[in-house]
Amino acid sequence: MDATVAAHDDIWNPTWADPFEPTTDGDDEFAELTEALRAVQEAVTRSRPNPDAAGRAARTLRDLAARLAEFEVDEDEQISGRRWDLPGRGHTLSPPLHIDEVTETRARGHVTVGRFHSGRYAMNGGVTPLIFDEILARLANSSGRPWARTAYLRVDYRAPAPLGVELRVEAEFAGQHGRKRFMRGAMYHGDVLVAEVDGLWIELKPDQTHNVSLTAGRGAEESS
Numbered sequence: 001m002d003a004t005v006a007a008h009d010d011i012w013n014p015t016w017a018d019p020f021e022p023t024t025d026g027d028d029e030f031a032e033l034t035e036a037l038r039a040v041q042e043a044v045t046r047s048r049p050n051p052d053a054a055g056r057a058a059r060t061l062r063d064l065a066a067r068l069a070e071f072e073v074d075e076d077e078q079i080s081g082r083r084w085d086l087p088g089r090g091h092t093l094s095p096p097l098h099i100d101e102v103t104e105t106r107a108r109g110h111v112t113v114g115r116f117h118s119g120r121y122a123m124n125g126g127v128t129p130l131i132f133d134e135i136l137a138r139l140a141n142s143s144g145r146p147w148a149r150t151a152y153l154r155v156d157y158r159a160p161a162p163l164g165v166e167l168r169v170e171a172e173f174a175g176q177h178g179r180k181r182f183m184r185g186a187m188y189h190g191d192v193l194v195a196e197v198d199g200l201w202i203e204l205k206p207d208q209t210h211n212v213s214l215t216a217g218r219g220a221e222e223s224s
């Protein structure tokens, strides 16, 4: 198999093995699909259509959902959420977080939030923990560390997070005691601290990682 085919297989059939590396803006069709879906979310949010236009748009979207349903697979087989190379992992729940720099204990990224994620002229307060969870969970689970799940996220909102401008997100692996991994993070707009977070991740016991597909590509000894 040549390199082009291997790369193609990789992005169309990704594994749960997150390399946790800086993201790139993919130029393939799934990356385009994700971006188009984000554009729809933003356009619906920003619009005040008349009934006719709203009805036509709804029919188009239902038609699209039906066409994609022909390709439905189990959660462990889907592409969305496992495109580690893309901002937001090919998932549109969170705003698209770009990962810029990663070490074993630190990660840095950036994100620009639109009106879809607005809580009225500033980022919705529920979206901030989503962004923190995204980067902290990936850092907590990187570098061959066994799977861990979020036990808590404590977020302090220090300033309204502006929309439409780049926000910097920083994450740190602050320490480990037994199965407990302590994580910290912060979000900035320029020099302004927008939010801070303390998080606890708990390493899962073998009977908590029974879903074999999630361990694919990580090696049995690392997944339990």
Ligand SMILES: CCCCC/C=C\C/C=C\C/C=C\C/C=C\CCCC(=O)SCCNC(=O)CCNC(=O)[C@H](O)C(C)(C)COP(=O)(O)OP(=O)(O)OC[C@H]1O[C@@H](n2cnc3c(N)ncnc32)[C@H](O)[C@@H]1OP(=O)(O)O
Pocket: 018, 133, 134, 135, 137, 138, 141, 147, 148, 149, 150, 151, 152, 178, 179, 180, 200, 202, 204, 205, 208, 209, 210, 211, 214
């Ligand atoms: C096969 C599963 C693989 C899971 C993979 C997960 C993530 C994948 C990672 C990256 C992938 C990609 C994308 C990243 C983006 C998003 C991430 C999505 C992942 C999630 O979306 S994840 C969902 C949210 N998350 C949950 O759905 C957890 C629900 N929950 C539980 O599943 C249990 O609660 C668990 C397992 C956490 C612990 O349960 P347990 O029975 O194993 O452990 P136990 O209770 O014995 O606690 C042991 C020691 O932790 C202390 N402790 C526990 N909880 C505490 C708390 N809240 N505050 C303070 N201390 C706490 C105890 O006090 C004790 O401390 P001590 O040893 O000192 O006494």
